[in-house]
Amino acid sequence: xxxxxxxxxxxxxxxxxxxxxxxxxxxxxxxxxxxxxxxxxxxxxxxxxxxxxxxxxxxxxxxxxxxxxxxxxxxxxxxxxxxxxxxxxxxxxxxxxxxxxxxxxxxxxxxxxxxxxxxxxxxxxxxxxxxxxxxxxxxxxxxxxxxxxxxxxxxxxxxxxxxxxxxxxxxxxxxxxxxxxxxxxxxxxxxxxxxxxxxxxxxxxxxxxxxxxxxxxxxxxxxxxxxxxxxxxxxxxxxxxxxxxxxxxxxxxxxxxxxxxxxxxxxxxxxxxxxxxxxxxxxxxxxxxxxxxxxxxxxxxxxxxxxxxxx
Amino acid sequence: xxxxxxxxxxxxxxxxxxxxxxxxxxxxxxxxxxxxxxxxxxxxxxxxxxxxxxxxxxxxxxxxxxxxxxxxxxxxxxxxxxxxxxxxxxxxxxxxxxxxxxxxxxxxxxxxxxxxxxxxxxxxxxxxxxxxxxxxxxxxxxxxxxxxxxxxxxxxxxxxxxxxxxxxxxxxxxxxxxxxxxxxxxxxxxxxxxxxxxxxxxxxxxxxxxxxxxxxxxxxxxxxxxxxxxxxxxxxxxxxxxxxxxxxxxxxxxxxxxxxxxxxxxxxxxxxxxxxxxxxxxxxxxxxxxxxxxxxxxxxxxxxxxxxxxxxxxxxxxxxxxxxxxxx
Numbered sequence: 001x002x003x004x005x006x007x008x009x010x011x012x013x014x015x016x017x018x019x020x021x022x023x024x025x026x027x028x029x030x031x032x033x034x035x036x037x038x039x040x041x042x043x044x045x046x047x048x049x050x051x052x053x054x055x056x057x058x059x060x061x062x063x064x065x066x067x068x069x070x071x072x073x074x075x076x077x078x079x080x081x082x083x084x085x086x087x088x089x090x091x092x093x094x095x096x097x098x099x100x101x102x103x104x105x106x107x108x109x110x111x112x113x114x115x116x117x118x119x120x121x122x123x124x125x126x127x128x129x130x131x132x133x134x135x136x137x138x139x140x141x142x143x144x145x146x147x148x149x150x151x152x153x154x155x156x157x158x159x160x161x162x163x164x165x166x167x168x169x170x171x172x173x174x175x176x177x178x179x180x181x182x183x184x185x186x187x188x189x190x191x192x193x194x195x196x197x198x199x200x201x202x203x204x205x206x207x208x209x210x211x212x213x214x215x216x217x218x219x220x221x222x223x224x225x226x227x228x229x230x231x232x233x234x235x236x237x238x239x240x241x242x243x244x245x246x247x248x249x250x251x252x253x254x255x256x257x258x259x260x261x262x263x264x265x266x267x268x269x270x271x272x273x274x275x276x277x278x279x280x281x282x283x284x285x286x287x288x289x290x291x292x293x294x295x296x297x298x299x300x301x302x303x304x305x306x307x308x309x310x311x
Numbered sequence: 312x313x314x315x316x317x318x319x320x321x322x323x324x325x326x327x328x329x330x331x332x333x334x335x336x337x338x339x340x341x342x343x344x345x346x347x348x349x350x351x352x353x354x355x356x357x358x359x360x361x362x363x364x365x366x367x368x369x370x371x372x373x374x375x376x377x378x379x380x381x382x383x384x385x386x387x388x389x390x391x392x393x394x395x396x397x398x399x400x401x402x403x404x405x406x407x408x409x410x411x412x413x414x415x416x417x418x419x420x421x422x423x424x425x426x427x428x429x430x431x432x433x434x435x436x437x438x439x440x441x442x443x444x445x446x447x448x449x450x451x452x453x454x455x456x457x458x459x460x461x462x463x464x465x466x467x468x469x470x471x472x473x474x475x476x477x478x479x480x481x482x483x484x485x486x487x488x489x490x491x492x493x494x495x496x497x498x499x500x501x502x503x504x505x506x507x508x509x510x511x512x513x514x515x516x517x518x519x520x521x522x523x524x525x526x527x528x529x530x531x532x533x534x535x536x537x538x539x540x541x542x543x544x545x546x547x548x549x550x551x552x553x554x555x556x557x558x559x560x561x562x563x564x565x566x567x568x569x570x571x572x573x574x575x576x577x578x579x580x581x582x583x584x585x586x587x588x589x590x591x592x593x594x595x596x597x598x599x600x601x602x603x604x605x606x607x608x609x610x611x612x613x614x615x616x617x618x619x620x621x622x623x624x625x626x627x628x629x630x631x632x633x634x635x636x637x638x639x
Binding site: 141144146148149152153156157159160161239243246247250251252253263266269270273274278281282285288289292296297 | 450595
């Protein structure tokens with residue numbers, strides 16, 4: 001009991017004293033970004049608990065309350081702190097729920113891209129030959145187009161091709177797939193590069209000599225040694241993925257107004273901008289910008305902290 | 312040199328064919344093209360005859376070859392939504408997009424390069440620090456949000472500039488330009504700034520990083536040791552050598568500008584190809600979508616090709632290495 005506690009505190013003090021934590025504590029910008037990210041992500045995760053209203057509960061909505069300004073303005077109502085949108089939904093609550101959807105799509109897309117990219121990268125780097133040529137040619141072609149355009153094309157085509165009935169149900173998955181398919185290349189290239197270096201090292205040779213199954217070598221021995229940089233790329237790509245989702249939703253090919261993400265909220269608000277109802281789009285916009293900025297800053301810090309050249 | 316050009320050309324053709332294949336698949340296998348052309352009461356025999364006449368029973372390769380042949384001549388069929396030739400619609404929309412993209416590209420490089428040089432040469436001045444902080448925000452703010460904010464401030468609150476459309480345009484042959492009228496010029500300001508901001512911050516950061524890198528090099532120290540003025544060192548030696556990557560990235564960014572034009576055009580209801588594509592998606596107007604795909608693919612292939620060739624011209628090391636390799 002005592003020894004396990006000591007081991008625990010040893011682990012804890014080692015983590016606190018590590019150079020990673022040291023560079024973390026030394027950078028006030030990173031600390032601020034962490035606080036902002038934790039607040040936004042935390043409130044999104046706890047949306048059902050802390051949101052003052054339920055934006056999905058159609059019975060509670062009243063068009064009489066539509067486009068109310070924020071509480072501190074003239075005509076404002078304190079039960080709707082940041083005002084209401086065109087359907088009478090509380091802007092603050094839709095932001096909580098919208099951030100949740102944005103994060104869900106962003107994280108799932110990055111995870112899927114990572115899965116796809118790492119698998120193809122391992123395949124290309126390990127097997128070489130025709131698989132390598134084919135995968136890397138596709139990657140080259142894809143890299144010559146901006147990711148956001150590819151996501152837009154995939155999503156747009158899927159949007160107009162799928163029948164209307166299924167569309168509303170699978171929009172979320174189509175969106176995730178479209179974003180993932182436009183970002184896998186970065187993962188694949190990185191993994192392929194380090195795989196080609198690692199596969200000639202002695203520990204791999206040794207594993208081969210003693211007859212370990214190739215699949216086990218790749219997953220058990222090779223993968224842990226090539227995954228490091230991939231995780232850093234994943235953090236940086238998370239911000240881009242959230243941004244891509246917001247852009248697609250803003251363009252009207254992402255999530256529908258009934259299930260609004262931050263991008264959809266800004267799109268809805270944009271229609272009311274000219275009549276002076278700025279709060280419908282500006283508040284979700286601020287949250288989106290803060291979220292992307294803080295995730296970007298954390299990604300930058302992580303990249304520098306793991307870069308031995310900068311130590 | 313010739314081998315290099317031929318290799319790059321072949322690669323470009325291959326990419327173009329891939330894009331065309333995707334567009335063709337979209338065009339031909341999504342829904343039945345015959346159903347889109349005939350009415351409800353057309354008999355099965357008539358449909359078959361039409362199918363035969365249009366060559367839709369021909370083998371895949373033949374149909375694809377015909378598609379490529381037609382596409383090369385700008386013939387993409389009729390738009391489902393507007394019942395007009397797609398080529399004609401694109402020709403109408405193209406000037407708007409090109410003017411906007413060009414305006415944004417000029418704005419981005421005209422401001423981004425000097426800002427990058429300044430922040431690179433005066434790394435620790437507070438002006439540089441301020442510019443860098445602002446540029447970080449510029450990178451993080453989504454394009455559509457910047458557009459929305461600009462509309463809110465300059466169109467709604469101040470009422471200085473129009474918030475949508477192209478203003479009055481002048482026809483010069485088939486080309487329409489908004490750059491010759493006051494309203495047209497006023498209309499392009501906000502969209503061009505929106506589109507340029509991201510590229511500008513990118514160019515600025517790139518130029519800055521390159522200048523800092525180059526200033527560390529031995530030949531710069533040597534130039535200083537020879538007693539050259541800092542002006543001659545900074546602009547004669549340092550700047551010249553930073554230009555290679557800057558040209559490459561700026562060139563490649565021209566492609567991104569066209570991609571991001573989709574967003575800017577939607578925000579400002581700018582009647583260009585991007586808005587046309589988004590509207591085509593909403594109406595499932597497949598011929599327009601296929602044509603846009605081919606057009607954008609074509610733009611990108613051309614841009615990549617030109618950048619590669621420029622790179623070759625600008626960087627003598629590439630030429631020497633290749634020639635040495637060829638001789639050896």
